[in-house]
Amino acid sequence: MMLFVWSPFLVPFLAAPAARRLAEALPPRPAAWVLGSTGALLAGASAASLGLLLADGLLRIPAVAALGHLSVPWLDEATPTAMVLAALAGLALLLTGGLTLRTAHRQYRDLRRARAALGLPAEPRTRLRDRLAPAAHPLEVLDDDRADAYALPGRPGRIVVTAGMLRALPGPERAALLAHERAHLTSRHHLFLAAAEYAAVLHPALRQLRAPIGYHLERWADEDAARSVGDRAVTARAVGRAALAAARAPRRERPLLAPAVADGPGPVPRRVAALLSPRQTTLLAPAPAAGRRRRVVTALALAACLAVSTAATVDATKDLHHTVETAQLAEDGR
Structure with a gap:
């Protein structure tokens, strides 16, 4: 178990850069899914490995060993460092658990504050049918001269x-702006953002996925808005004009899980350029042979990393189960 359990801690340092590179070669929607699923899988594997290390150490506690009919001398001889590793894993789980709860509380607090500012109930009650098939997303206009627009989950x-934002945009660009924010809500982009935050808490190497996920979510909404209004140039102008208007007097009240068309002033020129010169990129799209090979190699490397992390967690779980069975046999043979 000691060999397998360490892989999920090391793999993210290789997998995260590979996921970022692969996402750059994909259209926005699959790119966001690649980054989000990579972060969730690797974070879950590393948390599971911490739990396995802690469980392996807890088996050495006499009360736990007696409950499971385990031989403590055999366990100590099999893995002498288990208690030390379990203590470190327990501390890591306490730390990451506390940070995860703090992140969840901050996200909930921000959303509740934003809803209260709009005069909405903090926890709306809806029927199950409405949850499965939500109604059209209402529009809330704030009497604020500062330019801002976002999708509130x-x-x-x-x-x-x-x-202020409505005054900054002409009619066609307003339609593109609203279509962009509607796309965020329809595709539930806030869940991607939340997952990225939790993954970053659970493993430090996954912090580098937060910014790319945010960028590709904005590009995803840009493409949906362009299809909705039927004009990529209008959508590009809406993105650029909204970002410039918002940059003049930024608002601080926006929740962390509220995607916005003008979010992240750095990537906005890239988004505008992508809308003005669209090219649908896929893994095997026509491209120079060297570039296509690099994309395929990157995809294979990422798949290998995810497979190794998953297989290592499964093998470590099986190894712990085998250890328990062997310790029980050793206790019965005394």
Whole structure:
């Protein structure tokens, strides 16, 4: 178990850069899914490995060993360092658990504060049918001269836009702006953002996935908005004009899980350029042979990393189960 259990801690340092590179070669929607699923799988594997290390050490406690009819001398002889590793794993789990709870509380607090500012109930009650098939997302206009617009998650989600932002855009660009925010809510992009935050808490190497996920989610919404309004140039102008208007007097009240068309001023020029010069990139799309080979190699490397992390966690779990069975046999043979 000691050999397998360490892999999920080391693999993310290789897998995260591979996922970022592969995402750059994919359209926005699959890119966001690659980054989000990679972060969730690797974070879950590393948390599971910590739990396995802690469980292996807990088996040495006399009360636990007696409950499971385990031979403590045999366990100590099999893995002498188990208690030390279990103590370190327990501390790591306490730390990451506390940070995860703090992250969840901060996200909930921000969303509740944003809903309260709009005069909405903090915890709306909806029927099951509404949860499975939510109604159209209402539009909330804030009487604020500062330019801002974002998608507020909820049941149903709200498109929040300030009067300043509406004045900054002409009619066609307003339609593109609203279509962009509607795309965030329809595709539940806030769940990707939340998962990225939790993954970053559970493993430090996964922090580098947060910014790329945010960028590809914005590109995903850009493409959906362009299809909705039927004009990529109008959508590009809406993105650029909204970012410039929001940068003049930024608002601080936006929740962390509320995607916004003007979010992240750094990647906005890239988003505008992508809308003005669209090219649907796929893993095997026509491209120079060297570039295509690099994409395929990157995809294979990422798949190998995910497979190794998953297989190592499964093998470590099986190894712990085998250890328990052997310790029980050793106790019965005394």
